[in-house]
Amino acid sequence: MNVASPMPAAPVPDAPILEAPILEAQRVSKRFGRAASLLERARRVHPPVICALDEVSLAIRPGETFSIVGESGSGKSTLARCLTALHACDGGRVLYRGRDLAQMPPAERRRFHRRVQMVFQNPLAALNPRMTVSEMLREALRVHDICPADQVQAQMRALLERVRLPVSVLDRRPHQFSGGQLQRIAMARALSVRPEIIVADEVVSALDVSVQAQIVNLLITLQDELGLAIVFIAHDLRLVRHISHRVAVMYRGTLVEFGDSEALFTQPLHPYTRLLVGSAPTLQPGHVHAHAHTPTGGTIAEVAATGCVFRARCPDAMPRCAAEAPGLRPIEAGRAVACHLFPDTAHPAAADTVTP
Ligand SMILES: Nc1ncnc2c1ncn2[C@@H]1O[C@H](COP(=O)(O)OP(=O)(O)O)[C@@H](O)[C@H]1O
Numbered sequence: 001m002n003v004a005s006p007m008p009a010a011p012v013p014d015a016p017i018l019e020a021p022i023l024e025a026q027r028v029s030k031r032f033g034r035a036a037s038l039l040e041r042a043r044r045v046h047p048p049v050i051c052a053l054d055e056v057s058l059a060i061r062p063g064e065t066f067s068i069v070g071e072s073g074s075g076k077s078t079l080a081r082c083l084t085a086l087h088a089c090d091g092g093r094v095l096y097r098g099r100d101l102a103q104m105p106p107a108e109r110r111r112f113h114r115r116v117q118m119v120f121q122n123p124l125a126a127l128n129p130r131m132t133v134s135e136m137l138r139e140a141l142r143v144h145d146i147c148p149a150d151q152v153q154a155q156m157r158a159l160l161e162r163v164r165l166p167v168s169v170l171d172r173r174p175h176q177f178s179g180g181q182l183q184r185i186a187m188a189r190a191l192s193v194r195p196e197i198i199v200a201d202e203v204v205s206a207l208d209v210s211v212q213a214q215i216v217n218l219l220i221t222l223q224d225e226l227g228l229a230i231v232f233i234a235h236d237l238r239l240v241r242h243i244s245h246r247v248a249v250m251y252r253g254t255l256v257e258f259g260d261s262e263a264l265f266t267q268p269l270h271p272y273t274r275l276l277v278g279s280a281p282t283l284q285p286g287h288v289h290a291h292a293h294t295p296t297g298g299t300i301a302e303v304a305a306t307g308c309v310f311r312a313r314c315p316d317a318m319p320r321c322a323a324e325a326p327g328l329r330p331i332e333a334g335r336a337v338a339c340h341l342f343p344d345t346a347h348p349a350a351a352d353t354v355t356p
Pocket residue numbers: 032033050051052070071072073074075076077078079300
């Protein structure tokens with residue numbers, strides 16, 4: 001493989017046959033406030049409340065790669081944290097196998113935390129710096145009672161083999177590894193508890209392009225070998241197109257479009273998706289930052305309460321866009337867009353697919 005290419009060498013597994021979702025967000029909202037500063041208190045002004053997620057709905061099916069894209073600050077990590085119960089949602093609900101996380105009894109919630117694992121952009125912050133790899137994996141295996149004590153050693157070796165690391169890493173600590181190796185260790189730890197979903201939040205964003213390809217290839221291989229569902233969060237569209245079955249596009253806390261990966265990339269509908277796809281660089285050496293070509297917008301706090309979140313940057317904005325937020329509307333089976341350019345009467349073939 002060309003080392004400068006971020007493209008995965010491994011083939012993407014076929015799209016899974018439609019099955020009931022394993023993880024679902026239903027109109028999930030999340031707001032963040034902050035404590036008032038001294039100045040704000042003196043002036044008696046309230047600090048702004050940030051709407052990081054505004055009624056986002058999506059559903060992850062077993063064995064699929066579902067990517068969530070959008071520029072920095074669009075709410076991707078907040079969504080990931082709501083999906084993995086690291087954040088409680090302020091509105092809406094998250095369902096795991098049809099069961100509301102907020103209503104789960106402790107034993108069921110523990111099982112959820114085992115089956116739905118998250119891997120972060122910065123593994124050095126996520127891994128305990130004082131623990132050796134062996135201690136980390138041993139702890140994960142023991143806490144969730146994955147295997148009897150006499151099989152822990154063999155299990156750890158098998159995990160390292162899965163993520164293509166030598167056994168010699170067992171006695172080392174996080175600061176002794178490169179970024180790519182750390183992501184492999186984070187993945188080994190996530191896999192140790194036998195998850196069915198991995199939520200990978202910008203796991204390759206901090207890595208060199210050649211290392212990115214290796215880690216993405218590893219994810220694809222693991223998905224194929226273990227039947228994992230992967231929620232792949234990224235701001236870099238180059239990778240997403242080639243590894244995803246389905247893609248959701250977020251803009252300022254709102255899901256603006258979703259669809260099958262190929263359809264979304266070849267025929268982007270939402271003006272923001274068109275901008276993103278149009279501004280993604282080709283695979284020429286030297287063109288490495290997709291987001292460098294993306295015009296930047298304001299922050300979430302600047303968004304007015306009504307209307308379309310994208311209207312200030314939209315080349316097609318109409319008066320209606322300021323007055324009324326466009327709901328997500330089905331366009332065809334498995335495809336929806338939140339934009340007034342499209343009729344908001346449900347397409348009969350797509351009426352039941354408004355949730356991705
Ligand atoms: N813990 C938090 N406290 C306050 N604001 C937050 C917190 N986490 C995220 N935000 C805000 O929510 C918005 C969405 O952030 P985030 O989900 O991290 O976006 P992304 O992952 O797409 O870059 C941003 O404006 C961010 O500043």
